[in-house]
Amino acid sequence: MELLFVLLVGVFFSAAFYLMLSKALVRMLIGTVLFGNAVNLLIFASGRVLREVPPIIPPGRDVPATLTANPLPQALILTAIVISFSFFAFLLVLVYRAYQDLGTDVANEMRVAEPENEPAPPAGY
């Protein structure tokens, strides 16, 4: 089961990197979403993946009767999902605003903050 997850995480990461290397902001945006989800799956796998065994300790024992998955990573993922979702919302608005104000969604053409051929500082007094 973990092997399947590892492969899935690998596919997610490669798709995310491919999209983030694009110059179009919308693709980069989708890439970051995939990137965040790849990490969530990775953390999920780090808690080990086991089917249908709730991590509940039966009465009279100190440890679970059978091997169970660690539930803590799921709490970590929940935190990470909330954070990455809010970041996605912000980036979505930012990219849309950039498209409106700068008139482009291609990263290479966004040169307002760093204009090309800026004059060099004076060489003499």
Place this chain on the structure above:
Amino acid sequence: MAATDVDLSAALMLTPVPAADWLVVLPVALPLLAGAVLTMLRKSVRLQAAFAIPVLALLVLLDGLLLFRVLENGPVTMVMGRWLPPFGIAFTADLAGTLFALAASVVALAGAVHALADIGDGGRRYGFYPFLLLLVAGVTGAFLTGDIFNLYVWFEVLLISSFGLIVLGSEARQIDGAIKYAFLNLVATTLFLIATGYLYGLFGTLNMADIAVKAAERRADLPTMTLAALYLLAFAMKAAAFPVHFWLPASYHTPRVTVSALFAGLLTKVGVYALLRTLVMLFPVEREELSFVIALVGAATMLTGALGALGQSDIRRLLGYTVISGIGVMLAGLALGSPGGIGGAIFYALHSMVVMTALYMAAGLAGRLAGTFDLNRLGGLHARSALFSGLALVLFFAVSGLPPFSGFWPKVMVTKAALDIGAWWLAGAILLSGFLTTIAFARVFLLAFWRPAGQDLPAAAMPAASLVPLAVLTGLAVLFGLFPQALLATVQAAAQGLADPAAYIRSVFPGVT
């Protein structure tokens, strides 16, 4: 609740937390609460500054008290919900973290005062002060937390607040800068999360003291080197180290000057702090293995920073490259790993927080007085105000690492530590970058201050609200340049505490020896 016969003492602290221990979380809780209150009072523009500045002054006081307590009793720990570590989230204030937190609060207070002159009603209605307080909460939380996943959460808190600050004003160039800043920083924190996910899979714990213990025991049969390398990449990106520094010069000159000043003082230093915490305290053996890579990255960072600064005609962009150059010196200290190296890195970080903030404020004032940030057109500032010119000259000396100001001592420490182990090329890179920085700033002084004004300067007033924080921060640079002994001893003790975390671990696990 029938099962009351369960022995809770195995998982919970049954005695109430001593009142003095609350001091560990107060520096985070206070700005967080105040930020929430100010968000609700967003419409009352007049109240914003009147509320935020006293809160930040109180924060400086709290961080100062915490520092005194840590100096006297060693690291202090408080766990959330009274869960025994490693179950609950622990906040552990040690000397290094507390020093960083105190410097951050001073910088934030200076920024809040400077904003009185720089951020108008529009910016305040947009939420400058709530964002500032939440940013400070995130930064302080990152410095004081003792839990690595919690560190990630504080990184995100400070990141989302900085997004709010960087687009304050919504000009086209700010949006452009914000896009690059936002995407690249998001990738960096996600890399941090990947490393933390692997770390939990390997060690089954997130408490830093617990990780330090377990890493020492089980280093041989776990891929800890991968973790250390991932943390190095993630935090080097946050700290803007070469070759992952490109987000900084693309964005730091775009927001309001106060915001740039706060970013330069607070954000990259959190990355440096996280590097020190993970690589020195948690993975010292791996840091030793990586030290050559870190040293190369450090040398490249300081030289690209200094050369980049030489090539800029906009003084705010010049300062952005200077921030990067300073990060290189801190990385060199981290690479050396000796008490002098780590202590020098901490000292340089504290110096850089104060001086870079002051330099951005000075650049803002220069821009206000001359009506431009362009070195080709700036001029006549010395004739306009000799006091401002003097303050700027002190800062230029301090940032170039010339005596008798605060930049000199950490550079001496790191250079000496490099020469002690025969890394002459690293010492040479530090001196060369200092030399290039001196040229860059000498040229700024020559052109912007000494050169007669080309045209009549606009009749702009010099507001006290921007001159006072500038003067106070410059005063700190002079003070710690002239009387460095106390700080030198403290940063060396802080470096010792990071390299040998026995006291840190004892504070989290009091029963274990």
